[in-house]
Amino acid sequence: MTWLVVGLGNPGPTYASTRHNVGYLVTAVLAARTGGSWKKHKSGRADVIEGRLAGERAILGRCRSYMNESGGPVSTLAKFYDVEPDHLVVIHDELDIDYGMLRVKLGGGDNGHNGLKSIRQSLGTGDFYRVRVGIGRPPGQQSVHDFVLKPYSSAERKDLPTYVEEAADAVESLMTQGLELTQSAFNR
16 A cells, blocks of 8 residues: 655745744655655646655655645645545644644544645545644734744754654654554654
């Protein structure tokens, strides 16, 4: 069975270091682990790496669309590689989880996350795996939109590499150990 692992984010250098792009950061770590390099998928809607991850056949994906339009590219990749939702892992930022924390789960709603909403609509189901990377809530009166599209604070950037590596470890654990063991190891 092939796994499709998609990191959500927004394309381009303007968004590269923002909280909303943590999914891209995790897939960059996974890409290094596969030894592969990103190639434009023939659909033109995503970049992909085909290879092995934790001994499993895997396709890594990054949408070339903006976050709120992720569903089209994800469903295109799932159809192209014949991947069912039970072998799809979506890595995304999560406001309702404190920075530095992870949660792995199967299914659920979109909780106001436009990338997840788009994917759910395009696939016709929410029954796929999620690696939810906590970014916390915006401080004070700052809008959610502004918060997710701003770079991490200097204090957060110190721990970010370790945090991103841990999220990549959770993806590999999910693929090899299953949901229950992965949740026991990574959900805090």
